[in-house]
Amino acid sequence: MKLTAAFNLLLAVVLQASSLVNAAAVASDPCTAIAGKLFVVPSQALTCLTSFPYNETIQANVMSNAERVTDFYSFEPFYKDSPPPFQESSVQIREEFSRIRETKYVSDYAFNRDLYDISLSLNDGHTQWFPSCYITFQSLLPTPVTSLFKDGEYNIYVAPDAVELVSLLGEQFTSFYDNLGFDWKRLAGAKVVEVEDQSAYDYIDHLATTQVGNYLDHGVRVNSVYTSYRIAGSAWAQRFGIFAGRRFPDQDYLTMKVIPVGSEEAEKVKVPFFASYLGSPFTDKASFWETNCAVKNTTNGVNYLAGSTPTGRVARRLKLQPIAKIKEDSTPASAVGLPPQYIPTIPPVAGSAGAIKSYILPDNTTGVIYVSTFSPDNFFQFQSDIDAAVKEFTSKNVTKLIVDLHNNGGGYVCLGEFLFQYLGGKSVGYPGFESTIRANELSKKIVAQNIKLGLNASWTFFAPDNWGFLNDTLQPANYNYVDPSVPFSVNGVSDPTSQRFHDTCTSSFNVAIPDTPAFKPENIALIGNGNCASTCALFSTLMYEGLKTKVAVFGGRPGQHIEYKGMAGNQVLDWPALDSEIKTAGLKDDSLAPPDL
Numbered sequence: 001m002k003l004t005a006a007f008n009l010l011l012a013v014v015l016q017a018s019s020l021v022n023a024a025a026v027a028s029d030p031c032t033a034i035a036g037k038l039f040v041v042p043s044q045a046l047t048c049l050t051s052f053p054y055n056e057t058i059q060a061n062v063m064s065n066a067e068r069v070t071d072f073y074s075f076e077p078f079y080k081d082s083p084p085p086f087q088e089s090s091v092q093i094r095e096e097f098s099r100i101r102e103t104k105y106v107s108d109y110a111f112n113r114d115l116y117d118i119s120l121s122l123n124d125g126h127t128q129w130f131p132s133c134y135i136t137f138q139s140l141l142p143t144p145v146t147s148l149f150k151d152g153e154y155n156i157y158v159a160p161d162a163v164e165l166v167s168l169l170g171e172q173f174t175s176f177y178d179n180l181g182f183d184w185k186r187l188a189g190a191k192v193v194e195v196e197d198q199s200a201y202d203y204i205d206h207l208a209t210t211q212v213g214n215y216l217d218h219g220v221r222v223n224s225v226y227t228s229y230r231i232a233g234s235a236w237a238q239r240f241g242i243f244a245g246r247r248f249p250d251q252d253y254l255t256m257k258v259i260p261v262g263s264e265e266a267e268k269v270k271v272p273f274f275a276s277y278l279g280s281p282f283t284d285k286a287s288f289w290e291t292n293c294a295v296k297n298t299t300n301g302v303n304y305l306a307g308s309t310p311t312g313r314v315a316r317r318l319k320l321q322p323i324a325k326i327k328e329d330s331t332p333a334s335a336v337g338l339p340p341q342y343i344p345t346i347p348p349v350a351g352s353a354g355a356i357k358s359y360i361l362p363d364n365t366t367g368v369i370y371v372s373t374f375s376p377d378n379f380f381q382f383q384s385d386i387d388a389a390v391k392e393f394t395s396k397n398v399t400k401l402i403v404d405l406h407n408n409g410g411g412y413v414c415l416g417e418f419l420f421q422y423l424g425g426k427s428v429g430y431p432g433f434e435s436t437i438r439a440n441e442l443s444k445k446i447v448a449q450n451i452k453l454g455l456n457a458s459w460t461f462f463a464p465d466n467w468g469f470l471n472d473t474l475q476p477a478n479y480n481y482v483d484p485s486v487p488f489s490v491n492g493v494s495d496p497t498s499q500r501f502h503d504t505c506t507s508s509f510n511v512a513i514p515d516t517p518a519f520k521p522e523n524i525a526l527i528g529n530g531n532c533a534s535t536c537a538l539f540s541t542l543m544y545e546g547l548k549t550k551v552a553v554f555g556g557r558p559g560q561h562i563e564y565k566g567m568a569g570n571q572v573l574d575w576p577a578l579d580s581e582i583k584t585a586g587l588k589d590d591s592l593a594p595p596d597l
Contacts, residue, residue, distance in 0.1 A: 031285040034277075038172050042249030042275045045137040049249070051285060052108040052133070052293075059111055061595060063101050066115065066129065068594035069575060070097075071440045073127055074497075075568065077490040085561065086216045088209060089123040109134055113248070123221070125214030125326030125409075125533055126572045133293035136279030137249045142166045142177060142184035143256070143271055144227035144244035145192060145204075147555060154558040155191055156200035158258070159227045162188040164339035165238055169276075176274045184271070186260055193266050194257035201557050204243070211242050214326050220530035220566030223555040228529055229338055230407040231372035234354045236338035239407065249275045300596045301579025303586075304459055320461055322503055322571040325375050325410030326533040349392040351385030354378065358389035360398055367393040370404040371419070374535040375411025382415050383511040386422060390518050400523045403543075410534030413571060414505035420542045421509075423524060425517035430472045430506070431542050435570070436497040437462075439485035442582070442592040443498070447482045449585035460581050461573065468502035475501065503571075521547040529555045530566050537565045 031048040034040040070076060070093060082090045096118045105111040112131040119129040144159045144166075159165065163185050167174060177184050195203035208221040215221050227241040239245070253270045260267070280291035346359045349367075354377065357370040369389055376382045393401070401423075413433060420431050437443055446462045456477050457466035464475040475481060485496035526540055530553045543549040544564070556562045573581070575597070582593050 029285045031282065031288045035283045035288075036281070037277065039176060039274050039276055040137070041252060042137070042139045042273050043252050045249040045275045045277075048285070048288065049134055049137075050107045050109045052289065054105040054107055054111060056104075058108065059101070059105075061597065062111075062115070063097060065575070065594045065597055067094075067097055068442075068592065069578065070094075071442065071592070072438055072573075072578065074436070074438050074570065075122075075124065075127075077493040077495045079122060080491040080493065082216075085218070085563075086123075088218055089121070089216055091118070091121050093118075093122075120211075120213035123213050123216050123567075125567060126570060128213060131293075132279075133289070135247060136292055137275040137277055139246040139249045139251070139273040139275045140169070140173070140240060141244040141254060141271055141273055142174075143187050143190075143254075144240045145200075146226040146228075146241075147201075147204075147557070150191075156204065157192060158187050158190045160189040161238075161339055161342060164341065165227070165240075165336060168336050168339065173274060173276075177272065180272060182272060187258060187269065187271075189261040190258040192256055192258050196255055205557065207242050211247065214533065215530070215566035216568070217530065217563040217566035219556040219560050219562030222557055222560070223529040223531055223562075226529075226555060228407060228531070228555075229342075231355055231357065231370070232337075233377075236343050236357075238336055238338045238342075240336065246273070249273070295597065298576060301576045301581070301583050303583040303588075304580060305453070305584055320457055320459075320466065321379065321508065322413040322461070322466075323375065323411060323535075325373075325535065325572060326567075349389050351388035351392075354381060354385060356382065356385045356389065358385075358392075360393065360396060364396070365398060366400040366402060367398040368402045368404060370406070371408060371536075372406075373408055373411050374413075374415045374419075374539070375409070376415075379412060379415065379508070380510045382412075383418055383422075383509065386419060387511045390422075394518050399519070401519045401525070403524065403526050405526060405528035405532045405536055405540060407529065407531045408533065408536040409531075410536050413503050413535050413538070414508045416535040416539040416542075417503070417505045418509055418511070420539055420546070421513045422511070423517055423519065423543070424521070424547055426513050426515050428546060430502070431546065433503045433505075433538060434470065434500050435503070436486070436500055437482060439482050439496040439498050440592075442587065442590065444483050444485075445587055445590065445592075446581055446585045447480055449587060451478050451480060453585070455584070460584055461571075461577070462581055462585070466504070468504040470500060470502060472502055472504075472506075474504055521549060525550040525552065526564075527552045527554070528564075529553065530562050530564060532565070533567055534570065534572070537567055541565050 030051050034044050034048055076093055079089065079091045079093055100114055112134050115129045116131065119127060142162065144162060145156050146159050147154055148157045192200040194200060204222055204225050207225045208218055212221040212224040214224065225242045228239050230237050230239055251273060253272055255268060255270050257266050257268050282288035282291050344359060349358045349360060352358050355373045359368045361368060417431050417433065421428060450460055450463045455463050457463050464479040464481055465477045467475050467481065469475060481501055482498035486499055488495050488497045526543055526549055532540055540551065544551050551564045553562050553564045582588055587593055
């Protein structure tokens with residue numbers, strides 16, 4: 001498998017300059033009115049968020065950072081003219097940055113929202129701008145929706161388990177509707193005919209285009225609008241979906257035309273949003289800024305070599321593990337448990353205590369492994385859990401395997417490689433995760449400095465010995481893999497890359513790859529909703545292309561194609577990690593280096 005990039009960057013930061021609050025006197029403090037409340041009316045939240053005045057200095061600082069970070073973004077030239085079926089993702093990134101730089105905004109929120117929306121339109125979950133100030137509220141509806149086949153046709157329905165799910169948010173949420181006299185419970189299971197005067201599926205498409213940005217494939221983004229199951233930490237949970245769980249408090253109501261259960265008549269209902277507060281505690285406008293917006297120690301990176309003695313330096317002992325995951329999972333969100341009556345009643349098998357859940361179906365010949373993430377709390381336990389589950393399967397004569405990948409946000413590249421090799425056996429060999437980095441001038445300087453300073457893979461991601469040659473031998477610590485660069489052109493843009501290299505994962509396996517796999521390839525199937533990000537996309541592609549594994553993707557819109565691999569899988573460095581690479585290489589004062597935020 002060939003990738004176009006190794007390092008995609010997340011433009012995720014908090015803003016600095018806490019003195020901003022004092023830049024303009026206001027007659028009243030709209031943040032005080034909602035302080036200490038778990039749930040608020042969205043318009044009240046928005047009034048607080050938009051009360052912070054636009055500041056040109058902050059705008060210039062943020063845009064300088066975004067522009068220079070984007071120099072590392074490996075897919076930039078692809079977006080100038082994205083090929084079918086991904087035309088929706090064509091974005092003139094630099095032109096949009098110039099427009100934002102030249103725009104005078106009505107508030108700091110408006111500036112950040114514009115930059116957020118542009119990054120969202122890339123439809124690449126690796127690369128987004130998440131201003132911590134303004135993603136502090138999630139607007140929720142008591143009517144999460146899904147697409148169901150009923151009475152011989154597909155339609156949009158309010159989730160049948162909406163009462164059980166919404167009740168898990170607690171009385172503070174449900175009493176809001178009770179006090180309004182709004183009977184939200186009767187809408188559970190209702191057929192949705194229209195939303196905001198659009199057909200239900202057209203409105204779902206609208207949200208997939210404008211409010212979901214993790215996946216290139218539109219059909220996969222449609223599934224992000226629906227409610228669906230997942231694992232949060234180690235517990236079963238249910239996502240509200242973008243329809244009922246909005247990132248910003250933009251509106252107070254949603255107008256829907258529905259046919260409730262037991263009725264044949266369509267009726268219009270105006271469903272109120274109620275916004276959940278996800279940020280740090282505050283008492284007024286000034287403290288809101290201080291706790292949610294002002295620069296923190298974790299906003300920017302650090303020089304790992306700083307300190308005159310070893311004890312003054314950041315401890316780095318283990319080889320850094322390449323990570324490929326969407327970054328939205330790292331931002332605040334309401335984690336709601338799966339209603340107890342919908343949690344699997346089949347007893348789990350060994351290895352199901354963490355992010356992996358495994359079962360034997362009633363036919364006693366089919367095992368299921370739900371791999372909810374490749375980014376578990378314990379890197380090595382993940383491997384042991386897979387091994388334990390498969391060994392129990394084989395001991396009980398299970399001959400077929402289903403790997404469930406619903407809402408897998410990606411994670412450690414090496415765990416994706418491990419699972420592929422474990423299921424394929426030793427004969428599949430190295431899976432071939434080939435990659436490159438963008439050969440911009442600062443990247444060249446970082447690699448050269450790593451070599452000069454003698455930094456190895458336990459210190460930086462750019463260190464040569466973090467990677468292998470294409471014959472899977474480790475690159476020497478003094479090998480410059482980015483200079484000379486390799487010519488590359490996309491959409492008429494010359495964009496040289498480093499030499500191609502491999503991730504080096506086999507040394508990180510603590511479980512032996514079996515000589516003979518437990519399951520024949522034709523007896524393995526992957527299932528999911530297409531929300532299978534980065535390392536998950538790499539893994540599923542390898543299984544399909546290398547082992548000819550069956551793949552089934554559920555959901556979407558009837559008649560609309562869904563790509564089982566809806567995004568590119570690549571390693572991700574967020575801003576603090578990239579900044580640490582630059583600072584550790586001693587290049588923070590270089591004219592090409594992004595400024596601290």
